[in-house]
């Protein structure tokens with residue numbers, strides 16, 4: 001089942017008046033249970049594509065279907081609701097709110113959806129337990145390592161039970177061992193709970209572990225393969 | 228949770244927050260102090276006027292206010308007396324005779340307004356008795372006179388000296404009486420002092436040929452707020468042969484001054500608010516600037532603009548609340564200190580005397596003063612948060628995320 005589908009997607013940025021074509025005629029889809037990696041050289045359009053399917057940005061041309069609804073022309077407010085209820089995000093770094101502890105960061109995402117305070121705490125603890133980061137609960141981001149922060153970010157992304165988690169170079173700031181631990185966790189969530197993941201990455205170990213690999217080049221999909 | 232987040236956000240850059248808090252605290256303290264001072268100034272002016280002569284309500288013959296002649300005595304003293312005696316809305320009243328005349332000493336003479344009073348009644352209505360600086364108040368002799376120290380200086384007389392008072396009688400003759408100076412008073416108002424000399428009521432009636440008639444009833448209401456109502460009921464019962472005047476009608480200038488002072492306080496609030504607002508805006512903008520990426524993240528995970536707006540308002544309100552506490556403590560403390568010791572304005576007392584207030588001003592701190600200052604600070608903080616909050620919600624998540 002296709003959760004997200006793009007149709008002839010174009011994205012052109014204006015860079016000091018000079019148009020930069022970041023995506024060209026991209027047809028891409030995300031299916032339930034995917035563990036997909038978007039790979040490609042720097043500037044190939046990975047982040048741009050993730051932002052578009054993540055309802056963070058609007059395309060210059062083409063359509064994006066989210067469960068068959070075209071979201072390419074929706075208002076920022078509607079997109080914000082969509083992100084909150086259906087999507088989880090993990091960025092390269094600085095994912096967490098520095099003044100909140102790990103557990104508060106996870107609860108924060110639930111607060112936005114209006115879950116009661118008691119349930120928030122319980123669910124946050126459950127997720128932290130599941131990801132093996134329970135002991136980080138009361139630590140602030142600056143008291144955690146990069147790998148620990150990223151695991152908390154994963155916890156925050158999955159706690160609202162999103163349909164898809166989009167991760168833009170989640171391991172880029174981690175050493176390969178820590179990166180591997182993070183990938184283990186995400187792989188496990190994918191296998192055990194059938195959570196859908198889409199990554200962008202340069203990282204060979206991410207590329208290697210993706211179940212589907214999509215290669216981008218100059219804003220176009222160059223190749224796509226299951227592995 | 229949003230509150231907790233906002234609270235912690237303001238402590239991210241402690242130095243900046245403390246500087247801005249300091250400036251708001253100073254603003255709040257200034258407002259509290261100035262307001263307490265103005266309240267005191269107005270109250271003391273008001274009370275001095277009421278206390279020295281005006282009282283709350285005056286009952287005269289119709290037309291007396293504009294023509295204070297002896298012929299304008301009250302048509303029926305008993306009628307008025309019956310109405311005000313044992314009236315629960317009236318705390319005290321005093322019968323008076325007021326007329327212009329002349330005081331002659333061996334050396335000089337001076338125009339004066341004679342006020343004939345019954346000392347037992349008048350002492351509850353006005354405060355002249357407390358203003359005696361030399362000698363004493365009436366003791367019951369028929370020819371006693373109490374005048375101001377200023378008048379005594381003009382006439383070059385002292386305690387125990389004899390003096391002749393003259394005024395035209397009801398019939399248009401000249402009535403005169405010999406008085407002995409028994410007391411000298413000094414109020415805070417030099418203008419008032421120059422004008423008024425007090426003599427016993429019966430002597431005044433005799434000198435002016437008034438019989439048992441008087442010019443005026445001066446009343447003190449049991450409740451100041453009830454004055455307008457009391458005035459209109461009295462006027463209604465007495466009919467249009469009488470004029471029943473409240474202090475506001477007797478002292479329109481003072482009332483205008485009080486109004487104007489209150490309006491100018493609003494102006495001062497605005498000035499202080501403007502002085503603070505740019506500092507607050509600047510501090511909030513800087514703090515938003517420092518966490519643009521973070522706004523990108525929280526917008527990405529679906530935090531709505533309205534919530535972001537509220538969060539920034541909370542931050543401003545927290546700054547306001549902390550400052551209010553600090554400002555109330557500091558401003559209130561200073562004010563209370565001066566409220567006990569009094570502020571010596573002797574250097575300006577000549578000027579102030581013509582306003583009718585004393586050389587020592589006692590600021591009056593009240594809950595209302597604190598509340599007004601709180602209101603000003605909170606409004607300022609809320610207003611200050613609008614622009615930064617708008618800036619924050621204008622951010623686009625993608626651009627904010629790219630921001631380094």
Ligand SMILES: Nc1ncnc2c1ncn2[C@@H]1O[C@H](COP(=O)(O)OP(=O)(O)OP(=O)(O)O)[C@@H](O)[C@H]1O
Nearest residue numbers: 013014015020022041042043044045046047048049
């Ligand atoms: N906001 C923007 N304004 C102007 N140009 C942009 C903007 N965002 C991206 N681009 C350009 O669009 C192209 C694609 O960028 P994108 O960030 O999607 O690449 P990427 O594959 O994620 O690269 P990287 O591996 O370096 O993260 C690049 O040429 C980039 O310079």
Ligand SMILES: [Mg+2]
Nearest residue numbers: 046047048168
């Ligand atoms: Mg990128």
